[in-house]
Amino acid sequence: MKHVPIVVLDFGSQYTQIIARKLREAGVYSEIVPFSESIEDIKARTPKGIILSGGPASVYAEDAYHPDKEVFNLGLPVLGICYGMQLISQYFGGSVIPADHHEYGKAKLTFEKTSDIFKDTTDGQTVWMSHGDKVDKLADGFEVIGTSENSPFAAIANMDKRIYAFQFHPEVYHSEQGSKILKNFAKYICDCESTWNMGSFAKEQITKIQEQVGNKKVLCAVSGGVDSSVVATLLAEAIGDQLIPVFVDNGLLRANEREQVEAMFKSRGVNLITVDASETFLSRLAGITDPERKRKIIGETFIEVFDEEAKKHDGIEFLAQGTLYTDVIESVSVKGPSKTIKSHHNVGGLPDWMTFELIEPLREIFKDEVRLLGLELGLPKDMIGRHPFPGPGLAIRVMGDVNKPDLELLRKADVIMLDVLHATGLYDKTWQAFTVLLNVKSVGVMGDNRTYDNTVCVRIVEATDGMTATFAHIPHDILETISRRIINEVDGINRVVYDISSKPPATIEWE
Numbered sequence: 001m002k003h004v005p006i007v008v009l010d011f012g013s014q015y016t017q018i019i020a021r022k023l024r025e026a027g028v029y030s031e032i033v034p035f036s037e038s039i040e041d042i043k044a045r046t047p048k049g050i051i052l053s054g055g056p057a058s059v060y061a062e063d064a065y066h067p068d069k070e071v072f073n074l075g076l077p078v079l080g081i082c083y084g085m086q087l088i089s090q091y092f093g094g095s096v097i098p099a100d101h102h103e104y105g106k107a108k109l110t111f112e113k114t115s116d117i118f119k120d121t122t123d124g125q126t127v128w129m130s131h132g133d134k135v136d137k138l139a140d141g142f143e144v145i146g147t148s149e150n151s152p153f154a155a156i157a158n159m160d161k162r163i164y165a166f167q168f169h170p171e172v173y174h175s176e177q178g179s180k181i182l183k184n185f186a187k188y189i190c191d192c193e194s195t196w197n198m199g200s201f202a203k204e205q206i207t208k209i210q211e212q213v214g215n216k217k218v219l220c221a222v223s224g225g226v227d228s229s230v231v232a233t234l235l236a237e238a239i240g241d242q243l244i245p246v247f248v249d250n251g252l253l254r255a256n257e258r259e260q261v262e263a264m265f266k267s268r269g270v271n272l273i274t275v276d277a278s279e280t281f282l283s284r285l286a287g288i289t290d291p292e293r294k295r296k297i298i299g300e301t302f303i304e305v306f307d308e309e310a311k312k313h314d315g316i317e318f319l320a321q322g323t324l325y326t327d328v329i330e331s332v333s334v335k336g337p338s339k340t341i342k343s344h345h346n347v348g349g350l351p352d353w354m355t356f357e358l359i360e361p362l363r364e365i366f367k368d369e370v371r372l373l374g375l376e377l378g379l380p381k382d383m384i385g386r387h388p389f390p391g392p393g394l395a396i397r398v399m400g401d402v403n404k405p406d407l408e409l410l411r412k413a414d415v416i417m418l419d420v421l422h423a424t425g426l427y428d429k430t431w432q433a434f435t436v437l438l439n440v441k442s443v444g445v446m447g448d449n450r451t452y453d454n455t456v457c458v459r460i461v462e463a464t465d466g467m468t469a470t471f472a473h474i475p476h477d478i479l480e481t482i483s484r485r486i487i488n489e490v491d492g493i494n495r496v497v498y499d500i501s502s503k504p505p506a507t508i509e510w511e
């Protein structure tokens, strides 16, 4: 087995992959394994350190998740985060109890001891907490190295054994210097070197694809979006013309999108196959209002279309998709016991009967890393800067039943909103912007006449990786232009609202 500098045991936190991602930023490769990984398999990776992630369970519960106890006897540095800290405390003779108050949000970390793990970070820094349990009695051999107003045990350590534990989450963006702390753990406590980078990742993936595919062919699902364009480029470098790029018009695309995508690939000299399956998608979605049902139908229909197309070519055994870690974590439990939020069409929406073997080189990384990889591979800037657009397309932006007239209405509103964003230079400054057709009609007055028409919601968010997001603080005069233009120019819409919720607790898409 390949040498893995840091092994992360996953106890089901939504943030586990961010730990790996922060380590990558520090140039350190890590692998995430289920909390139940055997000690032999952990040792086989010859790690220099172990991280125990957070998780939804409580360590004192009967069905709590426990790692192989031997992880504490390997003589390796260990870092426990939240649930991981609570496990460490329990294992070494401390105690963990339900807290009187759940602590969710920012806190100020006060240093109580100097430690290399806090090197070059500041006393009083903001950290982010998310827990309902707390350490009540400190474990034997441990000392407090950091406190917060609500957590007397915000950071603890047994420096002789090189075991550190935090109640806060250093991996999330809200912990302002958390990246540095994780880097310090890797660099100063585990003695890891910074050797990982996007160039080495690309090379590794290309070799892996060549080994996996051999002389067979790969159907690559391309959407014109960033992720699948990067995947197609990696495949082209790896296997040349054994790659068959297929774009599906599912009837759920934005205005002129099909023509734009076709032109973009043509200009790059790619022989793109477009399959028009719009009638199939739309007829299957007719009358379906439940968001998860919509997603499953779309996921399955995509695979049927790819299957049909594959039959027309000899030797296709693989399906390549631009699946990212964000798609995976929200859809299914990955390594640990995490919860399903929504079934992304390309992960949780895949049917059981699918026979393709999947090629998903981006499955463990995040959107902003994909963009860096795209730059590394020489993709044009405008391709890399495109806002994400979900595979299920407008079907999850028309609330309730999906039908042609409603899709048309939404397309018209969407074009106007995007037009204003481009004109004001806000497109490149925001992560994602779209409109949603609400299943809500309201009364208006236009030219002295009563109207009873549809409501459109404008959703514009800022994010780094899509795991969390905040609504964009768009200047009111720009929102006013968007609203005025949509209501004046689109027949059938008489009200525009702006979505001011962040993720969590909302999500970016409405369904």
Ligand SMILES: Nc1ncnc2c1ncn2[C@@H]1O[C@H](COP(=O)(O)OP(=O)(O)OP(=O)(O)O)[C@@H](O)[C@H]1O
Pocket (backbone or CB within 6 Å): 220, 221, 222, 223, 224, 225, 226, 227, 228, 229, 246, 247, 248, 249, 250, 320, 321, 322, 323, 324, 327, 346, 386, 387, 388, 389, 390, 391, 392
């Ligand atoms: N219309 C489509 N035709 C073919 N494949 C598609 C289509 N839409 C999505 N896919 C496949 O599903 C994957 C996931 O979609 P997703 O929207 O997350 O990624 P993307 O479109 O490549 O990038 P972006 O997130 O920037 O939109 C794509 O990478 C692609 O493999």
Ligand SMILES: O=c1[nH]c(=O)c2[nH+]cn([C@@H]3O[C@H](COP(=O)(O)O)[C@@H](O)[C@H]3O)c2[nH]1
Pocket (backbone or CB within 6 Å): 295, 326, 327, 330, 342, 343, 344, 345, 346, 388, 389, 390, 391, 392, 432, 466, 503, 506, 507, 508, 509, 510
């Ligand atoms: O290809 C995709 N297939 C899907 O089924 C899907 N659902 C959400 N998204 C996109 O993922 C990001 C996070 O979205 P949510 O906060 O709504 O989960 C946002 O960028 C969403 O647009 C999808 N992309």
Ligand SMILES: NC(=O)CC[C@H](N)C(=O)O
Pocket (backbone or CB within 6 Å): 013, 053, 054, 055, 056, 057, 058, 081, 082, 083, 084, 130, 131, 132, 133, 134
């Ligand atoms: N984020 C976490 O790891 C939470 C740990 C534990 N479930 C608690 O509520 O305290």
Ligand SMILES: [Mg+2]
Pocket (backbone or CB within 6 Å): 223, 225, 226, 388, 389, 390, 391
């Ligand atoms: Mg897309």
